[in-house]
Amino acid sequence: MSYETIELKKALKEMLAVTISEGRTSSSDVIKELRKKHPSLIKAARAELERVALMKMLNEITRKTTKISASVGQRNLFEELEVPVMVSHRTENGTFVKNKFDSLTIKEAKKIYSQKRKSSGENKRLQILKALDELENEIGSDNLRIADAIQKLENR
Secondary structure, eight states, X not given: OOHHHHHHHHHHHHHHHHXXXXXXXXXXXXXXXXXXXXXXXXXXXXXXXXXXXXXXXXXHHHTOEEEXXXXXXXXXXXXXXXEESEEEEEOTTSOEEEEEGGGSBHHXXXXXXXXXXXXXXXXXXXXXXXXXXXXXXXXXXXXXXXXXXXXXXXXX
């Protein structure tokens, strides 16, 4: 965090205290007060504020989920399971990347979900792994992209 951003954060905290002491508690009031009293701090930190805002927006987009349908007869392998649109993971060389879930091969997705940290979403992680196993068994390969494997199932 840059010096300018640290100073802006201090000013923001100060403006929060001021607006609360005046009985105003909305975020809009705090920001309005900050803009009025510290425009130069905002200007100095603008590039970092923009980067942080764009990263936040990107994270919100990638947290979205979607439902995937992969039917075998009357049964949907993914049932009503919501899978992430984007999956964040580290590559073999340690680089952090995001990929669309259905653009991963079955093998890649299984590896990613096998290595994911166990957390409150453990049940969902296991359901995704089970659905990927079943998709692989139905297709007979783990080298197809998930989207292609589902398409192949639908064309049977």
